[in-house]
Amino acid sequence: MRRLIRIVPPAVAAWFLPYALGGYAMHVADVAIIFAILAVGLGLTMGVAGQINLAQVAFFGVGAYTVAILTTGAGLGFWTAAALAVVAAVVSGVLTGIPALRMQSHYLGIVTLGLALAFTNWVTNSAIAGRAEGISDLPVPPLFGLDLSSGYLFYYVELVVLAIALAFALFVTHSPLGRRLRAMRDDDLAAGALGAEIPLLRMTAFVLSGLYGGLAGVLYAGLIRFVAPESFNIANMFLLLAMVIIGGRASILGCVVGAVALSLVREALLDASGYAQLGYGLVVVLVVVFAPKGLAGLPEQLRSLLRGRKGGSRAQLGAFRPFEPAPAAAAGVALEVREVTKRFKGLVALDEVTLSVPAGQIRGIVGPNGSGKTTLFNVVSGFYDATAGSVLLGGRDVTGMAPYRLSQLGVARTFQNLRLFEDLSVRENLLLALDRTRTTWIWRYPLLPWKVVAHDRALHRRAAELIGRFGLDEVADAEPRSLPYGIQRRIELARAMAMSPALLLLDEPAAGLNGEEVRRLAEIVRSIRDSGVTVVIIEHNMGLVMSLCDHVTVLSSGKVIADGAPAEVAVHPDVVAAYLGDSMTAPTEETAEAAVEEASR
Numbered sequence: 001m002r003r004l005i006r007i008v009p010p011a012v013a014a015w016f017l018p019y020a021l022g023g024y025a026m027h028v029a030d031v032a033i034i035f036a037i038l039a040v041g042l043g044l045t046m047g048v049a050g051q052i053n054l055a056q057v058a059f060f061g062v063g064a065y066t067v068a069i070l071t072t073g074a075g076l077g078f079w080t081a082a083a084l085a086v087v088a089a090v091v092s093g094v095l096t097g098i099p100a101l102r103m104q105s106h107y108l109g110i111v112t113l114g115l116a117l118a119f120t121n122w123v124t125n126s127a128i129a130g131r132a133e134g135i136s137d138l139p140v141p142p143l144f145g146l147d148l149s150s151g152y153l154f155y156y157v158e159l160v161v162l163a164i165a166l167a168f169a170l171f172v173t174h175s176p177l178g179r180r181l182r183a184m185r186d187d188d189l190a191a192g193a194l195g196a197e198i199p200l201l202r203m204t205a206f207v208l209s210g211l212y213g214g215l216a217g218v219l220y221a222g223l224i225r226f227v228a229p230e231s232f233n234i235a236n237m238f239l240l241l242a243m244v245i246i247g248g249r250a251s252i253l254g255c256v257v258g259a260v261a262l263s264l265v266r267e268a269l270l271d272a273s274g275y276a277q278l279g280y281g282l283v284v285v286l287v288v289v290f291a292p293k294g295l296a297g298l299p300e301q302l303r304s305l306l307r308g309r310k311g312g313s314r315a316q317l318g319a320f321r322p323f324e325p326a327p328a329a330a331a332g333v334a335l336e337v338r339e340v341t342k343r344f345k346g347l348v349a350l351d352e353v354t355l356s357v358p359a360g361q362i363r364g365i366v367g368p369n370g371s372g373k374t375t376l377f378n379v380v381s382g383f384y385d386a387t388a389g390s391v392l393l394g395g396r397d398v399t400g401m402a403p404y405r406l407s408q409l410g411v412a413r414t415f416q417n418l419r420l421f422e423d424l425s426v427r428e429n430l431l432l433a434l435d436r437t438r439t440t441w442i443w444r445y446p447l448l449p450w451k452v453v454a455h456d457r458a459l460h461r462r463a464a465e466l467i468g469r470f471g472l473d474e475v476a477d478a479e480p481r482s483l484p485y486g487i488q489r490r491i492e493l494a495r496a497m498a499m500s501p502a503l504l505l506l507d508e509p510a511a512g513l514n515g516e517e518v519r520r521l522a523e524i525v526r527s528i529r530d531s532g533v534t535v536v537i538i539e540h541n542m543g544l545v546m547s548l549c550d551h552v553t554v555l556s557s558g559k560v561i562a563d564g565a566p567a568e569v570a571v572h573p574d575v576v577a578a579y580l581g582d583s584m585t586a587p588t589e590e591t592a593e594a595a596v597e598e599a600s601r
């Protein structure tokens with residue numbers, strides 16, 4: 001009902017707008033809608049997926065020029081040419097996306113800017129594109145006998161396309177795909193570790209960009225019926241960027257508002273166009289500094305300012321509800337690391353490390369700072385390629401596999417410096433990890449959207465269950481950054497378990513926790529192990545290691561120096577020697593005995 005109230009008034013206003021406008025104003029509205037569609041495409045790529053794309057104006061041009069060339073040169077009908085134009089723009093999106101597989105941020109910006117310039121250069125110099133004069137006399141699009149040469153009637157065609165484009169963009173943003181795109185934007189490494197296929201997601205972002213650019217190009221060709229290089233130049237790309245940044249790049253509706261607002265400002269400044277670029281630049285800088293989420297983010301910014309004045313979060317963790325124990329003890333070897341060496345230029349971080357973790361065990365990995373523990377996790381979870389040696393999961397060689405492949409094979413991990421997605425709520429962090437579908441599943445978005453909705457509902461039900469189990473009800477809809485450290489650690493653990501892993505790698509899960517929180521952590525990890533998951537844990541808290549782990553491996557300078565039961569390892573002379581001079585507390589016979597006693601209780 002609330003959604004309807006939000007949608008109906010603007011839709012009715014948009015429908016009746018032509019009755020209030022004169023001929024020229026109607027034309028301005030028609031152009032504003034085209035920019036709105038372009039801005040939505042750019043918002044999806046840059047705002048939602050975080051891919052810097054300065055070639056959107058080129059996709060727009062590919063759409064418009066393809067229609068122009070195919071209708072005037074090849075004699076095709078308008079709508080056939082339009083369909084081919086959208087395909088051509090999507091193909092341009094795919095080609096532009098290829099560099100994004102290798103580079104990101106400003107490098108990607110430079111490459112896409114180069115491609116956009118190459119496009120304008122090409123149309124300016126190519127005979128088929130009419131050189132600098134462009135192509136004129138495009139046919140009027142035929143539509144059930146309506147006269148679409150009238151800006152008034154064409155407005156309704158545009159409005160329908162905008163409504164569909166907007167609905168699809170909102171659907172994508174609020175679906176599992178949108179969550180993955182946003183997670184990739186926030187932290188592509190952590191998203192990869194949760195199973196997001198980063199290369200495919202980056203490509204998807206550029207395909208969407210091409211699609212929206214192509215649609216806008218077709219409408220432009222139908223409206224103006226004339227194409228020339230200056231409509232697709234870099235000045236227009238910057239205008240488009242300003243629309244998205246001012247409106248709010250991560251908000252699709254914000255992009256539409258930004259596009260409409262700047263289209264109007266552009267008209268108002270037509271006589272002072274020399275200063276207009278300067279004005280846009282200034283406003284963009286102000287927005288980036290004072291309202292990084294643009295106009296769309298202002299209400300939230302004000303709310304959080306008020307909340308900030310009232311004091312920080314006092315959220316409390318609820319009790320953890322243990323997992324159902326596995327019916328039978330796990331068998332076989334869960335993880336085998338065979339003679340793994342990892343070199344960073346001259347530094348040998350791992351030196352022929354060999355270890356074998358039986359299924360259903362809690363294995364501790366300890367060692368002084370810099371001994372290679374995290375590097376070992378990074379190799380096992382696919383973040384680093386081993387220089388030599390191999391890694392086997394349940395007997396299968398997985399050496400060199402990408403993190404998302406390993407995640408699909410049942411490896412989940414947490415990070416030493418928490419890597420929660422800060423712009424996603426706690427619930428969304430869990431939903432992301434619960435979604436085990438492959439990215440190739442996305443063909444369902446345009447073809448079977450109701451299946452996507454049903455899938456998302458099922459994910460929400462499972463997320464609610466997990467939130468309850470980990471005692472996160474009170475913080476479920478908060479952003480992780482607003483929460484105390486202890487809660488964030490619990491969320492990361494819940495997120496890792498949302499992946500239903502077979503092997504869980506915990507990198508210093510007790511760092512920053514107080515005594516009571518460490519005790520609760522031990523309880524949770526034991527329950528995880530009892531549910532049939534193999535756990536490997538890097539930890540500096542020796543009390544926890546001794547009481548929790550079934551078996552401990554000690555690393556020093558990248559080598560395994562001891563491997564055995566906690567009490568044996570603690571008194572191993574090499575271990576004692578390795579810890580001498582290290583800032584952390586070495587295990588002692590007393591801590592070992594006390595811990596073994598506690599474990600047996």
Ligand SMILES: Nc1ncnc2c1ncn2[C@@H]1O[C@H](COP(=O)(O)OP(=O)(O)OP(=O)(O)O)[C@@H](O)[C@H]1O
Pocket residue numbers: 344347348349367368369370371372373374375376416
């Ligand atoms: N990406 C990298 N590039 C260069 N050197 C690295 C890289 N990652 C780790 N190292 C080096 O490898 C060695 C092992 O580091 P690692 O982080 O694995 O140790 P650690 O045992 O986890 O230490 P800590 O207990 O402090 O977390 C260190 O000397 C570190 O500087």
